[in-house]
Amino acid sequence: MTETFVPPTAFAVPGRIAVNNRAAATWQTATLTEIRRETPHAATFRFAVPQWTGHLPGQHLMLRLTAEDGYVAQRHYSIASPPGDAGHIELTLDHVEGGEVSGWFHTVARPGDSVEVRGPLSGFFAWPGDRPALLIGAGSGVVPLMSMLRHHRARALDVPLRLLVSARSPEELIYAREYGAETMLVFTRGAPHGVPVGRMAAVHVAPLLAEQPRGGWEAYVCGSNGFAEHASRLLVEAGQPVDRIRIERFG
Amino acid sequence: MNVTRGFTGRPRAHNTGLPPGQYDAGDDWPVLAAEVTPDLAPADWTFGIDGLVAEPRTWDWEQAHALPASAYEGDIHCVTSWSKFGVRFGGVSLDAFLDTVRPDATATHAVAYSHTGYTTNLPLADLTGGRAWIVWEYDGKPLPAEHGGPARLIVPHLYFWKSAKWIAGLRILDHDEPGFWEQNGYHARGNPWEEQRYSGD
Numbered sequence: 366m367t368e369t370f371v372p373p374t375a376f377a378v379p380g381r382i383a384v385n386n387r388a389a390a391t392w393q394t395a396t397l398t399e400i401r402r403e404t405p406h407a408a409t410f411r412f413a414v415p416q417w418t419g420h421l422p423g424q425h426l427m428l429r430l431t432a433e434d435g436y437v438a439q440r441h442y443s444i445a446s447p448p449g450d451a452g453h454i455e456l457t458l459d460h461v462e463g464g465e466v467s468g469w470f471h472t473v474a475r476p477g478d479s480v481e482v483r484g485p486l487s488g489f490f491a492w493p494g495d496r497p498a499l500l501i502g503a504g505s506g507v508v509p510l511m512s513m514l515r516h517h518r519a520r521a522l523d524v525p526l527r528l529l530v531s532a533r534s535p536e537e538l539i540y541a542r543e544y545g546a547e548t549m550l551v552f553t554r555g556a557p558h559g560v561p562v563g564r565m566a567a568v569h570v571a572p573l574l575a576e577q578p579r580g581g582w583e584a585y586v587c588g589s590n591g592f593a594e595h596a597s598r599l600l601v602e603a604g605q606p607v608d609r610i611r612i613e614r615f616g
Numbered sequence: 617m618n619v620t621r622g623f624t625g626r627p628r629a630h631n632t633g634l635p636p637g638q639y640d641a642g643d644d645w646p647v648l649a650a651e652v653t654p655d656l657a658p659a660d661w662t663f664g665i666d667g668l669v670a671e672p673r674t675w676d677w678e679q680a681h682a683l684p685a686s687a688y689e690g691d692i693h694c695v696t697s698w699s700k701f702g703v704r705f706g707g708v709s710l711d712a713f714l715d716t717v718r719p720d721a722t723a724t725h726a727v728a729y730s731h732t733g734y735t736t737n738l739p740l741a742d743l744t745g746g747r748a749w750i751v752w753e754y755d756g757k758p759l760p761a762e763h764g765g766p767a768r769l770i771v772p773h774l775y776f777w778k779s780a781k782w783i784a785g786l787r788i789l790d791h792d793e794p795g796f797w798e799q800n801g802y803h804a805r806g807n808p809w810e811e812q813r814y815s816g817d
Contacts, residue, residue: 386815430625436625463626
């Protein structure tokens with residue numbers, strides 16, 4: 366292949382890893398083995414996928430459900446589990462109002478059911494664990510970030526990792542029991558007694574950018590588009606270079 | 617066929633406008649961009665074409681608007697599986713720009729690139745013959761920044777990641793060269809009707 370064209374612009378965010386094209390193109394059967402409730406609106410679905418070739422934290426997959434008349438519905442979902450959970454993957458899904466796929470998961474699915482998946486997909490949001498990671502997520506946007514945090518812990522990595530999580534209230538906080546000293550929580554609607562309620566702001570982001578690790582932060586932002594716009598603007602205003610900000614949005 | 621127990625999907629009419637594996641997003645227009653939305657004023661926007669052309673050229677906002685107006689009204693399809701029907705974009709046909717620079721006979725492909733550094737590759741044949749536009753209006757209003765404003769490329773017969781937001785230019789080539797998502801595992805062409813989502817499809 367010839368050398369890839371690099372545009373004469375200043376902001377390009379390079380990809381992180383090459384993707385295994387064969388894995389990305391092949392549908393595999395994933396068997397549901399366990400359902401764990403996370404919040405009133407979100408649950409984690411654990412699957413056995415014996416042929417899974419592995420993934421990096423931050424990657425996603427495509428999931429397909431097929432109706433009896435041949436109708437298929439496909440959706441992208443971030444992977445919540447860390448690499449190294451051999452032959453298994455976990456997804457955490459919000460119950461979206463009127464959602465045909467999330468609706469099936471939350472009202473019909475039970476262990477033993479099978480669905481089809483292909484992936485892992487995209488090398489852009491992946492975090493191999495090599496660079497200091499500043500992770501900012503809201504709602505179910507914490508899913509790919511939790512894969513990174515779990516990977517960091519499982520491997521006892523010493524590369525710095527910090528997590529900023531925004532949730533509507535403690536009841537809506539996904540993975541509530543798993544956060545540690547690396548995480549700062551922001552509640553937008555309701556908070557425990559004595560904890561302020563409000564939107565993520567410069568006051569949360571600025572201190573993290575003031576204590577830059579060696580090599581600087583690689584920032585990963587995941588959430589709704591509104592949140593992603595807001596959080597990425599906070600990062601830029603606090604001095605984070607735009608070419609070190611990776612964004613995963615869901616509409 | 618691998619039927620999912622208890623899955624019926626949402627009620628559906630025979631909708632021939634929906635490519636395989638897609639659903640109708642209705643009034644929603646999800647925003648999908650991996651980079652920070654740039655703060656790009658029309659006065660700072662330019663669009664250039666270079667590479668294998670007789671006369672490389674860059675247009676500014678006024679010069680681009682002086683070209684004959686052209687609109688697209690139809691459907692768009694995102695690889696993440698939503699489609700949106702009956703959208704209206706206003707701008708200029710890409711043919712108007714290409715006719716000015718005159719690609720060489722050896723030219724076969726283009727890399728479109730944005731003011732943010734995003735790239736995506738396209739066969740030249742997908743960009744000519746009234747199949748691609750540079751647009752600055754959506755539904756009669758200025759194109760919002762989060763959807764690529766002030767101006768973006770649209771190539772509506774391909775998955776929408778080919779329709780580069782904040783378009784800055786085209787480099788005309790005599791070979792194919794993967795762009796940003798194509799290097800990240802996505803298909804080189806991205807025809808929704810053939811479900812060319814990922815490399816290997």
